[in-house]
Amino acid sequence: MKDPYEILGLERTASPDEIRKAYRRLAKKLHPDLNPGDKSAEDRFKDVSAANALLSDPEKRRQFDAGEIDASGAERAQQRYYKDYAGRAGGGTQYENPSGFADFDRGDDIFAELFRQQAERARRAPGMDQHYRLTIDLLDAVNGASKRLTLPHGGSIDVTIPPGVQEGQTLRLRGKGAPSAGEGPAGDALVEITIAPHKVFERRGDDIHLELPVTLGEAALGGRVKAPTPSGLVLVTVPKGSNTGAVLRLKGKGAPRRGGGHGDAFVRLKIMLPDKPNAELEAFLAEWKPGSDYDPRREMAT
Amino acid sequence: MIISKVDFMVRAELDQQTLEIWLQEEWLVPQQAEPEPAFSEADLARAHLIRELKQDLGVNDEGVGVVLNLLDQVHSLRRAMAMLLDSSRAGGPNDGEPK
Numbered sequence: 001m002k003d004p005y006e007i008l009g010l011e012r013t014a015s016p017d018e019i020r021k022a023y024r025r026l027a028k029k030l031h032p033d034l035n036p037g038d039k040s041a042e043d044r045f046k047d048v049s050a051a052n053a054l055l056s057d058p059e060k061r062r063q064f065d066a067g068e069i070d071a072s073g074a075e076r077a078q079q080r081y082y083k084d085y086a087g088r089a090g091g092g093t094q095y096e097n098p099s100g101f102a103d104f105d106r107g108d109d110i111f112a113e114l115f116r117q118q119a120e121r122a123r124r125a126p127g128m129d130q131h132y133r134l135t136i137d138l139l140d141a142v143n144g145a146s147k148r149l150t151l152p153h154g155g156s157i158d159v160t161i162p163p164g165v166q167e168g169q170t171l172r173l174r175g176k177g178a179p180s181a182g183e184g185p186a187g188d189a190l191v192e193i194t195i196a197p198h199k200v201f202e203r204r205g206d207d208i209h210l211e212l213p214v215t216l217g218e219a220a221l222g223g224r225v226k227a228p229t230p231s232g233l234v235l236v237t238v239p240k241g242s243n244t245g246a247v248l249r250l251k252g253k254g255a256p257r258r259g260g261g262h263g264d265a266f267v268r269l270k271i272m273l274p275d276k277p278n279a280e281l282e283a284f285l286a287e288w289k290p291g292s293d294y295d296p297r298r299e300m301a302t
Numbered sequence: 303m304i305i306s307k308v309d310f311m312v313r314a315e316l317d318q319q320t321l322e323i324w325l326q327e328e329w330l331v332p333q334q335a336e337p338e339p340a341f342s343e344a345d346l347a348r349a350h351l352i353r354e355l356k357q358d359l360g361v362n363d364e365g366v367g368v369v370l371n372l373l374d375q376v377h378s379l380r381r382a383m384a385m386l387l388d389s390s391r392a393g394g395p396n397d398g399e400p401k
Contacts (some may be wrong), residue, residue, distance in 0.1 A: 023358070024358065024359060024360055027354075027358050027359055028359050031354065031358075031359065033351050033354075033373065034369075034373075036373075036376060036377065036380060037380065080343070080347050081347060081350075081351070082344070082347040082348045082350070082351040082373075083377070084347065085342075085343065085344035085347050085348075086344070086373075086374075086377040093344045093348075093377075094331055094333050095331065095348070095370075095374045095377075096374060096377060096378045096381070097371065097374040097375045097378050098375075098378045098382070099375065100375035100376075100378055100379050101378070101379060101382060111382060114382065114385045114386070114389065115382075115385075117385075118381070118385055128343075178343065181342065
């Protein structure tokens with residue numbers, strides 16, 4: 001977002017009164033309800049009202065001036081303007097006032113006929129779609145789940161999360177939006193999915209990446225260890241002599257793919273010493289002579 | 303969606319007295335008035351508009367009525383225009399549903 005002072009055409013030293021006046025001047029020109037056909041006015045008004053919201057709040061303005069928050073801040077919920085109802089094709093409101101063109105109608109009933117048809121269409125028009133946002137766990141996103149979405153003004157809808165849903169994907173729930181004003185079907189609910197980060201798994205596309213701690217012994221001697229995956233624990237064979245950073249691929253243990261199959265899970269090994277110092281291990285290492293070719297830093301030679 | 307008077311006052315951030323005045327002035331005309339007014343989402347958006355006119359744009363009470371009256375005419379005209387364009391594209395007023 002652009003600088004809020006620039007948007008309102010103000011100096012950084014502007015007084016609260018100057019901010020209020022600048023906002024009022026621009027709002028009179030750009031308010032979407034006063035420009036029902038002008039999309040660019042609506043876009044500019046969004047910037048102007050966001051700039052005003054930031055600068056008219058002394059605390060937020062102080063934080064912005066101090067560089068503690070950036071100009072975008074938190075986005076306000078999308079506001080429905082009156083024009084979105086009054087200007088709707090198919091719909092209209094009880095406030096309509098056709099006196100503005102009553103004198104056009106020279107005896108032929110073209111407007112009366114058009115309005116009659118329009119009213120009939122409005123009666124059968126579906127309700128509006130409603131937009132929601134839902135944050136789910138990564139595991140629910142991978143495995144699918146059923147969630148209840150509580151609506152801002154009471155009530156709730158059940159959302160079935162399909163396995164493998166992606167960040168930002170929108171689920172359409174038919175008939176769960178606003179009811180029709182007349183006798184048409186209800187609109188749809190559109191639910192945008194956000195996936196919360198998981199402390200073990202990281203998802204990249206359809207694949208899952210995780211880090212698996214192993215003991216020094218498991219890494220050096222090899223062995224079978226249990227590794228978590230989104231679908232549960234699986235036994236993984238750690239090859240003898242595996243090092244930190246070695247990646248094991250578990251085929252088909254990732255997230256479901258669109259159109260069938262699954263991604264893979266990638267397990268990155270991480271060798272962990274015992275939590276507490278171990279006298280035996282220390283004694284062994286003190287005596288141990290690995291030879292001169294054991295130099296993990298040889299690639300770093302300067 | 304029908305909104306009760308109480309819900310409407312909460313969502314429009316209006317007190318009882320202000321709402322009574324707005325109804326009296328016919329700035330808001332709910333489709334159902336008796337026994338209790340029942341409001342629509344469009345009424346709610348209109349109430350927000352009235353509040354913005356008064357608070358943000360500095361329109362006084364006399365002006366609000368004038369603005370609303372003109373806006374209502376603008377919307378009727380816009381819709382009549384849209385219908386005319388639709389019907390002329392579709393080849394006449396009896397040519398069935400527009401898309």
